[in-house]
Amino acid sequence: MTLTLNERSIDCSINEAAQAEDALLDGCYILETDVPAALMAAKTVDERYCDLQKVERNFRTIKTTFLEIRPIFVRKASRTKAHVFVAMLALKITRHFEACLRAVFATTDDDPHAITPDDALVALGRLTYLYQTHHGKHIVHLPRPDEHQANILRALGITFPTKPKISKRTKINKHAA
Template sequence: EIDEEKVSEEAALDGIYVIRTSLEKLPAEDAVRHYKSLSQVERAFRSIKTMDLEIRPINHYLEKRVKAHLFLCMLAYYVKWYMMEAWRPLLFADEDQQAKQTRDPVAPAKRSAKAEEKIHSKRLEDGTTAHSFQSLLRNLATIVRNTCQKQSTDDPNIPSFTVDTQHSKKQQEAFQLLKDIKM
């Protein structure tokens, strides 16, 4: 037999959770923010394990090599994180990072109007296409250097020259944003 009173008591607690910390000087709002940021850590590990960083499992037998492999995985994610932060204006990302510190940490997170506009229109303010991290990398991968040389079987010392593709304005902006990273 179902105890309706017990069911309604449990239903009243749906969606409520308790966060406990041993840090006495941490305000409750910051404790909630830090707890919610654990999802970023989980996302980072998923990113390392999946195709984002294209790091496949490698079998190492020496402790030193295992540590080196883990270090390289973490370093790769660290670089990716800084790139994503720098490229926020070009990506489907919310640029208003200060709002995170002022909004109610318990309420569901909401994107800014600017971020919503990027997502719905798939365009940036300048009218160009908004990118995902992967699509921006694919765009940058179109930059190439071609070495040209006349084909000849007689003279192996035929001079050559190189031609680089011209960077688009978006590619130039992406590189400038990376140059502006402050560590």
């Protein structure tokens, strides 16, 4: 494209041949790396680049969905290291979580009825202690997981406790049902 200024007007002319030549590269991208070709093939470089996009998407998902935190800004080196550590640990746990679910329930690409990590967390989030008072005595009950929850726990290799573990420090609300 060429722009020319003629007194009170701007003229635009488009070089059709150059535009057609540029269109041949639409959708193409170039990756440059300092890793020697002998150490890493071009296909591997491309795969790692695609993995980078997955990592960025995972961090966004982890911070908004799993950790439910807003962006934070830290200034001290120790806090930056701690923030990165927590984010990396969350990523590692999330990926392990996804791998366990994928191994048992398949992936959403393969099976529309597969269980995603979000689905699993919602299902497991329904497992809660029930606090009751009967004749002045406080009773803590942990209901058994339903079949769906039990399958998720099995996929994760988690044994469901038969008795609730209550800390001596745990205060039971005296007004609980």
